[in-house]
Amino acid sequence: MTSAAPHSAPSAQAPNSEMSKVAVSLRGLWKTYPGGTNPAVRNLSIDINDGEILTLLGPSGCGKTTTLRMVAGLEHPDAGDIFFGEQSVVMTSKRMFMAPDKRNVGMVFQSYAIWPHMTVAENVAFPLKARRFPKSEIKERARKALDLVGLSGFEDRPGPLLSGGQQQRVAFARALVTEPRVLLLDEPFSNLDAKLREQMRISVKLLQKRLNIAMLFVTHDQIEALSLSNRIALMNFGVVQQQGDPRLLYEEPANEFVRDFVGRTLLFKGKVQSGNPSGQLAIALEGAPDCVVFGRTYNPDSIKTGAAVYIGVRPEDVEILPANGSTPPAGMIGGKAQAALFVGERIEYQVDVDGQSTVLIYGERHRPIDEGSKVWLKLRADGHSAWTSDWSHKQE
Ligand SMILES: Nc1ncnc2c1ncn2[C@@H]1O[C@H](COP(=O)(O)OP(=O)(O)OP(=O)(O)O)[C@@H](O)[C@H]1O
Ligand SMILES: [Mg+2]
Structure with a gap:
């Protein structure tokens, strides 16, 4: 844990x-x-x-x-x-x-939990009635709460005759009515x-x-x-x-x-070139002739120059380009697009990366790359995260 x-x-x-x-x-x-x-x-x-x-x-x-x-x-x-x-x-x-x-406190749950035998207005007014608010105030507050959730005019509708979204709005109004x-x-x-x-x-x-x-x-x-x-x-x-x-x-x-848990992360292997006390590390990507990027670690004290680390890269911080020549330029790493999956808003490529494992890279829909072709991956220079697990002893 x-x-x-x-x-x-x-x-x-x-x-x-x-x-x-x-x-x-x-x-x-x-x-x-x-x-x-x-x-x-x-x-x-x-x-x-x-x-x-x-x-x-x-x-x-x-x-x-x-x-x-x-x-x-x-x-x-x-x-x-x-x-x-x-x-x-x-x-x-x-x-x-x-x-x-x-x-x-006001509460709204997954189930709409509005009372089916009551109208919309009666549902919203219920918590105020239970607290014995004066009648005139109940009416005014219920009106305001329904207005807030965009349900003005629905006051007399029976609860069950609403769509799921509308029922949930009633639940919101009912939760808000007591301020x-x-x-x-x-x-x-x-x-x-x-x-x-x-x-x-x-x-x-x-x-x-x-x-x-x-x-x-x-x-x-x-x-x-x-x-x-x-x-x-x-x-x-x-x-x-x-x-x-x-x-x-x-x-x-x-x-x-x-x-x-939050978003997707691609993990690349790298070796620490240098670091500073605030936790920024310069990391050279394994398998690339000249690709050094910056990533942040939470425990800079435990990381030495030359240490094997993982660098966590968000998918949108990598660009995939058709390879143009045999050696990737500075800031890039080579690979081979094994599979291309068109998913509508983008194309997802299964890429065997030089000196690394296989990663799933997002590519632009308007610039498709052929399956089986050589590619270059261009990483954003900084803003990544660095993780200390040593990959050099692990079997892939
Ligand atoms: N009334 C209960 N009696 C005994 N154990 C409970 C009770 N309610 C929840 N738990 C246990 O407490 C832990 C936390 O449950 P909780 O309902 O708070 O999780 P949750 O984060 O809301 O999960 P979910 O996303 O599934 O709603 C779980 O292990 C659950 O089994
Ligand atoms: Mg829960």
């Missing part, structure tokens, strides 16, 4: 007033289910700011829903604290636990088809800009996470592996799990 991320905040204190923008603060949360051998959530600390979408991303069973349920008050953490702003919601050391109905401190979203789009998911993603992003609300969003879909989040906390086995803005996770993954 990989260790906790260098980016996670270990502090166990309440957020101070300088951080008043923090809407929800989770501090050192642990949760093991009765009968469970391993904790579902281990020492989890994250903050969600007002006006921010923070996404919990990770494979099935990594503890995303458990975390969300602890925020909602549907699960008791074994250890740790939860704050809403500066207010304590859970303090396990003091056995303090605020009941779910006192927390004012919650935080909106909790657990895979809210996973029952929708691909086109509708894209639309809903954009709607939520626009909605969030208008409302300036804090959202804790759960998904195992990395595209959804990358496109929608201000920040992502990537989890595995209950542990946050790295948190930060989507670009940080994509461009500077903290460990191999993050690298492989």
Whole structure:
């Protein structure tokens, strides 16, 4: 198992007033289910700011829903604290636990979970009725919430007579109508088809800009996470592996799990030519006469000049060109395109790379290259990641 991320905040204190923008603060949360051998959530600390979408991303069973349920008050953490702003919601050391109905959180789940025997307006008004809001206010708030999700005019429609996307919008309106401190979203789009998911993603992003609300969003879909989040906390086995803005996770993954979960990575073998203390390494690609690129490592101290490393390259940082001559020019490495797969938006080439293994390279649709022909791969000069596993002893 990989260790906790260098980016996670270990502090166990309440957020101070300088951080008043923090809407929800989770501090050192642990949760093991009765009968469970391993904790579902281990020492989890994250903050969600007002006006921010923070996404919990990770494979099935990594503890995303458990975390969300602890925020909602549907699960008791074994250890740790939860704050809403500066207010304590859970303090396990003091056995303090605020009941779910006192927390004012909005929730939207994968299943639409709108009540079939009610109209759209009745569905949205329900949480306000339960809290005994005055009738006139209920009507006005429900109207506003439906307007926010683009469902004005649907008030009297029975719930079941809506499309999946519309039902999910009703669920959003119902979650927003109480003006919650935080909106909790657990895979809210996973029952929708691909086109509708894209639309809903954009709607939520626009909605969030208008409302300036804090959202804790759960998904195992990395595209959804990358496109929608201000920040992502990537989890595995209950542990946050790295948190930060989507670009940080994509461009500077903290460990191999993050690298492989977020996007695709091509691994090339190389040898370290030089390095600096900030972790930038100049790496000469194995099998190329003159191809040196720069990559970042998180543990520069352990890497010596001449060490065998892997360099992690994102597919869009490699260009494939027909070979023109026998020796690849500077910055390029040679290979042979074994297979070309036309996938619509691009062509994918299975390339045997000189001195390396086989990699899948993305090529431009308008510049096809013949199967079986020699190619050159041109790597971006910098912005890669470097990984210390020594390939020189491994059998391919
Ligand atoms: N009520 C429960 N009782 C016992 N174990 C549970 C319970 N709920 C979840 N677990 C276990 O806790 C771990 C985390 O589950 P959780 O539902 O939080 O995962 P998740 O990240 O939401 O996964 P998914 O993407 O599949 O929804 C899993 O190993 C799961 O089997
Ligand atoms: Mg889940």
